[in-house]
């Protein structure tokens with residue numbers, strides 16, 4: 661298979677969604693080797709304890725380093741990338757998805773409670789492993805499982821052979837030189853008294869392309885002005901500047 665993905669979590673059933681659709685088919689076709697592991701399989705006590713109280717006090721519980729260490733020592737391989745979904749991580753973007761899609765082995769460690777003992781990331785970094793603490797956005801979830809699903813879908817769909825039509829990968833929603841997607845329409849031409857813009861029915865493909873670019877620019881300037889600022893000089897042509 662092109663990519664191997666392991667997920668370690670105390671809620672393995674959360675990842676059952678990965679048996680469906682694209683990712684599910686790719687697994688059946690052997691394109692993707694995805695395995696989900698229950699962290700509690702590496703506990704040593706009768707209660708299968710994975711957490712304990714935080715040093716320094718404070719509310720909540722912290723996930724124990726020894727349990728995670730036994731699990732990750734078994735799941736990780738030399739060439740693996742360890743990904744820790746966390747609110748305090750670097751924000752995951754399409755750039756990360758593009759990069760991680762070329763990795764040979766991704767291991768997601770899903771934290772719960774107040775987090776995983778910080779020495780886990782520190783230890784595996786010290787061994788030279790590529791360790792990424794990644795956030796999927798500025799909000800707090802109860803655990804890393806949903807974030808792992810997001811990242812696995814974003815990466816999985818880029819794995820060659822995963823998506824039915826590779827064409828659909830080209831003009832991505834953050835494609836078109838880092839702009840938001842233009843509005844899309846389909847039949848019927850009139851719905852709830854609203855008409856599809858006439859130009860789109862005209863067949864003038866050059867004008868349609870220009871209209872789409874203008875709409876993408878307008879939307880980006882309105883909703884994500886910081887993305888306009890981030891465009892490099894080549895992204896805008898003289899017509900855009902006039903907008």
Ligand SMILES: COC(=O)COc1cccc(COC(=O)c2cn[nH]c2)c1
Nearest residue numbers: 746747771775776795796797801803804
């Ligand atoms: C070193 O990593 C850790 O300690 C991870 O610990 C936790 C603790 C609570 C929740 C989560 C899940 O991630 C998010 O909530 C999250 C990710 N993106 N946006 C929100 C992870």
